[in-house]
Every structure is written in C-alpha cells, then in structure tokens.
Amino acid sequence: MRVLTIYLSEQKAEAEEQKELFEKYIGGDGVAAKLLLENCPKGCDALSPENPVILAIGPLTAAFPTCSKVVAMFKSPLTGELGESHAGGRLGAAMRFAGYGAIVIKGRAEHPVYISIQNDSVFFRDARSIWGISSAYTVGKILRGVEPAPGRRSLIRIGPAGEKLVRYANVNVDTYRHFGRLGLGCVFGSKNLKAIAISGSKELPIASRKKYSEAYRELYDIVVNTDSLKKYHDFGTAVNVNPLNQLKALPTRNLKASQFEYAEYISGEYFAENFLSRRVACTGCPVGCIHIATLQIPFSNGFEFETKMIPYDYELIYALGSLLGVPMGESVLHLIEEVDHSGLDAITTGVVLAWATEAYEQRLISKRDTLDVAFFWGGVEAYAKAVRNIVRQPNEFYKALARGVAYAAGKYGGEDFALALGNLEIAGYHTGRANIVGHIAAPRHGHLDNAGYSIDQKALKKPMKPEEVVDSLIEEDYWRCFVNTLVICLFARSVYDEDKIKKALDALGATCEKDFVALGKEIFKLKYEFKLREGFRLDKVKIPKRFYETESSQGMLREEEIKEMLRLYKGKIEELLCSK
Amino acid sequence: MPRLKVKNPERCIGCMSCVFACARIVHGVISTDRSAIKVRTTGGVIGSEFAIITCRLCEEPACVHACEYEALLMEKGGLKFEPEKCTACKACVEACLIGAITFDEELNKPIVCTHCGSCAEFCPHDVLEVET
Numbered sequence: 001m002r003v004l005t006i007y008l009s010e011q012k013a014e015a016e017e018q019k020e021l022f023e024k025y026i027g028g029d030g031v032a033a034k035l036l037l038e039n040c041p042k043g044c045d046a047l048s049p050e051n052p053v054i055l056a057i058g059p060l061t062a063a064f065p066t067c068s069k070v071v072a073m074f075k076s077p078l079t080g081e082l083g084e085s086h087a088g089g090r091l092g093a094a095m096r097f098a099g100y101g102a103i104v105i106k107g108r109a110e111h112p113v114y115i116s117i118q119n120d121s122v123f124f125r126d127a128r129s130i131w132g133i134s135s136a137y138t139v140g141k142i143l144r145g146v147e148p149a150p151g152r153r154s155l156i157r158i159g160p161a162g163e164k165l166v167r168y169a170n171v172n173v174d175t176y177r178h179f180g181r182l183g184l185g186c187v188f189g190s191k192n193l194k195a196i197a198i199s200g201s202k203e204l205p206i207a208s209r210k211k212y213s214e215a216y217r218e219l220y221d222i223v224v225n226t227d228s229l230k231k232y233h234d235f236g237t238a239v240n241v242n243p244l245n246q247l248k249a250l251p252t253r254n255l256k257a258s259q260f261e262y263a264e265y266i267s268g269e270y271f272a273e274n275f276l277s278r279r280v281a282c283t284g285c286p287v288g289c290i291h292i293a294t295l296q297i298p299f300s301n302g303f304e305f306e307t308k309m310i311p312y313d314y315e316l317i318y319a320l321g322s323l324l325g326v327p328m329g330e331s332v333l334h335l336i337e338e339v340d341h342s343g344l345d346a347i348t349t350g351v352v353l354a355w356a357t358e359a360y361e362q363r364l365i366s367k368r369d370t371l372d373v374a375f376f377w378g379g380v381e382a383y384a385k386a387v388r389n390i391v392r393q394p395n396e397f398y399k400a401l402a403r404g405v406a407y408a409a410g411k412y413g414g415e416d417f418a419l420a421l422g423n424l425e426i427a428g429y430h431t432g433r434a435n436i437v438g439h440i441a442a443p444r445h446g447h448l449d450n451a452g453y454s455i456d457q458k459a460l461k462k463p464m465k466p467e468e469v470v471d472s473l474i475e476e477d478y479w480r481c482f483v484n485t486l487v488i489c490l491f492a493r494s495v496y497d498e499d500k501i502k503k504a505l506d507a508l509g510a511t512c513e514k515d516f517v518a519l520g521k522e523i524f525k526l527k528y529e530f531k532l533r534e535g536f537r538l539d540k541v542k543i544p545k546r547f548y549e550t551e552s553s554q555g556m557l558r559e560e561e562i563k564e565m566l567r568l569y570k571g572k573i574e575e576l577l578c579s580k
Numbered sequence: 581m582p583r584l585k586v587k588n589p590e591r592c593i594g595c596m597s598c599v600f601a602c603a604r605i606v607h608g609v610i611s612t613d614r615s616a617i618k619v620r621t622t623g624g625v626i627g628s629e630f631a632i633i634t635c636r637l638c639e640e641p642a643c644v645h646a647c648e649y650e651a652l653l654m655e656k657g658g659l660k661f662e663p664e665k666c667t668a669c670k671a672c673v674e675a676c677l678i679g680a681i682t683f684d685e686e687l688n689k690p691i692v693c694t695h696c697g698s699c700a701e702f703c704p705h706d707v708l709e710v711e712t
Contacts, residue, residue, distance in 0.1 A: 206610060
C-alpha cells in the first residue's frame with residue numbers, strides 16, 4: 001500500500017509505495033506506530049510543526065463488514081506522550097479508494113488551510129473563510145457544498161476548540177464520528193489545518209472471487225443475523241447506563257458516588273423511547289450503531305421550533321450526565337450538542353467540569369476565577385457557559401481548564417479528586433481494579449485497549465488473583481494491538497476470530513504468515529518504546545484518592561493491591577522490552 | 581422479470597452494503613463506483629438523509645430511447661445491455677434524470693442495473709426489495 005506524505009509548510013505532497021512496511025506491520029496500529037517513531041523527533045513539542053499526524057487503515061478496510069475504522073497517531077498535547085485515537089465514518093473507505101494505506105501530515109501551514117485529496121491529486125485550499133466558525137457541524141455543511149464525490153467522500157474537520165489549541169480538542173469525522181481522545185484536534189489547530197476532504201474511485205483487486213464472496217457472506221451473516229452485535233444496533237452503547245449503575249460502576253458527581261439516582265432518565269432505554277430518531281452507519285458496516293436523537297426546542301409562541309440532531313453514546317452520557325449530576329436526558333443532549341459543535345472531547349470536558357464543580361464547592365476557586373459561572377451539580381446552563389469559556393479562554397482559570405484536569409488541579413488544588421490517570425481523563429467505568437490498572441498501563445491509557453471493565457465484571461463471577469488480572473489485561477492488550485492493525489471496529493471483535501481473519505485476508509490475497517499474537521506483542525512494544533522515549537513512567541503515575549474513597553463494583557479498592565498489580569505489569573513490560 | 585424497488589428509503593442507515601454487494605457480486609471488484617446502486621447523503625432539514633439512486637425500470641425507459649445503437653433494449657419486461665454494440669456516447673447516462681446510469685470511465689461503458697437483487701440481499705435495514 002502507499003503512504004501519502006503531506007508537507008504543510010511547503011504545500012506539497014508525495015506518495016510512495018511502502019510494501020515492506022505493510023508486509024511487516026499489516027496496517028493500522030502497527031504501521032502508524034512505526035511511522036510515528038520515524039517521523040516524530042524525540043522530545044518535540046506536541047504543538048510544534050515537528051509533531052506529525054499519522055492516519056492509517058488496514059488490508060481489510062472497506063472490503064469486509066465492520067472493517068471501517070482509521071487509526072490516528074501523534075504526540076498528544078494533553079499527555080505529552082503517545083496520542084492514539086480511532087474513528088469510523090467514511091474516512092477509512094475514502095482512504096482506501098483514494099489508494100492510501102497511510103497518510104502522514106507534517107509541518108505547519110502559513111495560514112489556515114484545508115487539504116482536498118482526490119485520488120492521486122492533493123490540493124491545498126485556503127481555509128481562512130471557514131476559520132473561526134463556531135460549529136464543526138457548520139464547517140461540514142460548507143465543505144459539502146464545495147467538495148466533490150458525495151456519498152463516498154469523507155470530510156474531517158476541527159471546531160473552534162482545535163483552533164484555540166484546547167489540549168483535548170477532537171477531530172469531527174463526517175459529523176457523527178470523532179477522533180475523540182488525546183487532542184488530535186489541537187494538533188490540527190497547531191498546524192493551521194482546518195479540515196481534510198478525501199475521496200477516491202479506485203478499485204481493489206480480489207484474489208479469488210469465490211473465496212471473497214463466501215468469506216464476506218459468512219461475516220455479514222454473523223454481524224446482521226445473529227445476536228452478536230444486536231445491542232449496538234438496538235440501544236447502542238447507551239444500553240450500558242442501567243447495568244453499570246446497578247453494578248455501582250457509574251461514576252456520579254465526580255465519582256463521589258458510583259450510583260446515580262436518576263440513571264433511568266439518562267439510560268439508553270430512555271433515550272430510545274423519547275429522542276431516538278434514526279441510526280446511521282459507517283461505510284461498510286451494516287450494524288448502524290450511531291444513534292441520533294432529535295430535539296425540538298420551541299423558540300416562540302407561534303409553534304416555531306429549532307430541530308436539532310444530536311448523536312449520543314454511553315461515554316458522552318456518563319461524562320456529561322451522571323458525572324455532572326445531570327438528571328434528565330434532554331439536558332444531557334443540550335450539553336452534548338454544545339461540546340460536539342465546539343469540537344471538544346466529551347469525556348475530558350465532562351471530567352474537567354466535574355472537578356470544577358467540586359473545586360467550586362470546596363472554594364478552591366471563586367466566581368472571580370469562573371467569571372460568574374456558578375457551578376453546581378446538574379447546572380446545565382452553567383456548564384454550557386463554561387464550555388464556551390474553555391474554548392475562548394478569557395482568563396487564567398479557563399486557560400488552565402483548557403489544558404486538562406491534571407493541569408488545572410495542579411494549579412488550583414483538588415488533585416485528590418481530579419479524575420485523570422496518566423494525565424488522561426477517565427472513561428466511565430468504576431468497575432474495580434482491572435479498570436484502573438488497565439487505564440494506566442494501556443498504551444494509550446484507554447479503556448479501549450484492554451477492556452479492564454470487562455475483566456472486572458468477570459472477576460465478580462469468579463474471583464481472580466492480581467497476577468491473573470494483569471495477565472488478562474496484557475493478553476487483551478496484545479490481541480487488540482493486532483486487531484487494530486486491521487482496524488476492525490472493536491465492537492465486532494468477538495466476530496473476527498483468528499480463523500475468520502485468516503479467511504478474509506486469504507480471499508484478498510493478503511495472507512499474513514505471522515503469528516497474530518506475536519505481531520500484537522511487537523506493536524505493543526513499539527508503542528511503549530514511543531511512550532518511554534517521551535518520558536512516560538508507569539510507576540510515576542499518580543492515582544487520585546477518590547478512586548479509593550468510593551465503592552466500586554468490587555467494593556472498596558485497596559491502594560496496595562492496585563500498586564502491586566502495577567508492579568506486576570511493569571515487570572511484564574520490562575521483560576517484553578528486553579526480549580528480542 | 582424481477583424488478584428492484586427502493587421500498588423504504590427512509591430506513592437507510594448509509595452503510596453502503598448494497599453498493600459493495602453490486603460491485604462484488606455483479607462486477608467482481610471492491611469499489612464504491614463500479615456499482616449500479618449508489619447511496620448519497622443529501623443534507624437537508626434533519627441532517628443527512630440518504631438518497632438511494634438506482635434504476636427503477638421505467639415503463640418507457642428514456643435510456644432505451646436515447647440509445648441509437650440498440651445497445652440498451654427492453655426485453656421481456658427487463659432491461660438488457662449489449663456492451664458490444666455500445667459506442668460509449670453516454671446518451672443513456674444523460675437521458676436518465678435520476679442519475680441511475682453512471683459511466684465507468686475505466687471500462688468505457690455505462691453501468692446498467694440488471695435487477696438481479698444482489699444489493700437487496702445485503703441490505704440490513706429493509707430498504708430494498710425485489711418484486712417478481
């Protein structure tokens with residue numbers, strides 16, 4: 001496959017066939033990690049032109065159901081080390097049909113630009129007329145009017161948060177999907193890069209028409225006609241609100257509690273019954289897990305309404321709902337809309353606002369700091385104002401909030417209840433030990449790397465020793481590093497076992513001779529190499545006291561036990577890094 | 581003759597499984613272009629509805645009338661395309677207001693729907709149907 005390198009400073013681009021790279025690392029995570037190590041100078045400032053953005057897909061992208069995602073890698077301006085985020089939408093297929101396995105973006109444009117990639121042509125367009133627009137959605141609408149190939153193009157863009165270098169700004173992908181975490185939007189902003197439009201009309205060869213059709217049909221049947229992915233279609237990820245609440249795992253009011261008395265009113269069921277208007281899908285995925293709510297808001301006595309379409313998912317409902325004590329689905333949707341149009345990561349924004357609310361309660365911050373925003377649990381209007389201030393950064397306090405919760409707490413206090421691990425604000429699972437250890441030790445500090453929350457739930461049924469928990473986490477880490485080379489949507493991870501992956505690759509003539517887990521290990525190693533190079537130390541990560549003060553699904557957690565597990569994990573990593 | 585029908589366009593989730601099915605099963609490639617069915621976003625009041633663009637097998641097909649070389653014919657109630665007679669004049673493409681016939685620049689031929697129903701078989705949301 002080809003790698004397209006885009007030089008923003010010189011406004012030029014070149015494509016190169018990188019056969020060996022893709023043979024060795026398959027695609028996605030593996031190729032991106034390798035390209036990041038090669039292209040990101042050690043110790044560079046994440047907001048400098050030296051920090052590259054890597055986008056990568058895999059050999060199954062757009063060829064099989066649910067192989068619809070793209071990996072982005074960069075140095076994170078939020079954590080200062082590995083930045084990795086995945087997104088769906090139409091981007092993966094658009095890259096594939098434009099003929100690129102990976103895109104590397106380097107340098108910084110002299111003034112705001114957007115890049116238009118149409119098959120082999122790369123155009124640099126002046127983006128000054130769309131810089132400063134208050135909503136990432138509007139930017140999409142404008143680009144839809146000027147870019148070719150509706151239906152098969154992808155339009156990815158930043159909102160004002162990215163332009164203003166909020167450290168956790170996201171990149172909006174085709175309106176309803178995102179590169180959400182770790183600040184890719186901020187890196188775009190630092191490069192004066194407003195958007196990328198990409199489309200292609202190339203065809204992919206099939207090694208065996210018969211094998212391909214059979215393999216496709218088998219996978220399609222499992223995805224569509226069995227229960228394996230039904231929950232993602234029916235209620236979507238929001239279905240997790242009620243069960244996690246029952247398990248005492250739903251972080252509530254900045255994790256002062258792990259159960260929310262209004263959970264029912266922000267549950268997947270409540271959203272489906274009251275607001276759900278349609279589902280949409282990423283290109284090539286028949287599941288349709290993207291749930292969109294419609295809100296009708298009256299604005300006059302004459303039966304006039306603003307009609308808003310707002311996508312929702314579990315993590316957004318947790319971060320902008322229970323974590324902020326917001327007791328009604330409608331109010332959560334208002335906040336989601338505010339955050340989404342600004343182009344902010346919803347999880348981090350929720351955690352930052354939750355810390356601010358508690359800091360305000362404890363008088364660590366005053367109205368002088370907040371510019372008269374009076375934070376209180378469930379105070380949606382105050383939160384919406386604060387979101388706008390985080391983007392605008394009119395004073396020191398909001399400048400601090402724009403750098404993430406760990407930075408803000410370092411400056412104003414309240415570190416014991418600043419819910420970040422390794423400088424990344426936490427996802428919504430207070431399930432127990434594996435979740436915390438998994439968050440800290442995973443290559444991108446994400447619950448998405450090793451699903452610690454799932455291991456915790458297994459441990460409820462059958463108790464696990466610390467060694468067993470650590471082994472399960474690492475095993476999952478390795479496997480997902482491999483699956484992410486193919487960039488199969490992780491929702492479908494249960495569908496794609498080794499046998500089916502082999503069949504799929506074989507049908508395309510892209511056979512992988514390597515042992516899958518061994519390759520996953522190798523990629524895990526590459527990512528850790530980058531993390532360590534940029535200064536990450538597993539034993540230096542601080543765990544805020546709040547995690548030990550609030551009951552989890554597994555009861556009260558013990559600091560010694562978590563520390564012990566981190567020691568075990570560190571031992572495993574050292575062993576791996578020393579091995580050849 | 582079987583006839584493909586866009587039965588419930590509002591139910592479309594935009595997954596493109598139908599597009600990939602046509603490319604894969606009828607044309608033997610992986611592509612979003614070499615397909616007789618297309619799915620596009622249309623913008624509009626509720627964000628992004630999908631337009632499903634495909635041949636409706638008109639009673640009096642304008643494409644057939646437009647073809648001066650008898651490459652497109654109505655036969656037993658179905659549309660028949662004979663590529664060897666086609667001169668790539670694109671008159672059929674221009675005649676169809678729906679845009680159901682697209683022109684494959686690489687093959688230098690129009691892509692004509694055979695109403696085989698492969699796309700409908702791979703629609704997960706009950707949008708397409710084949711009438712027999």
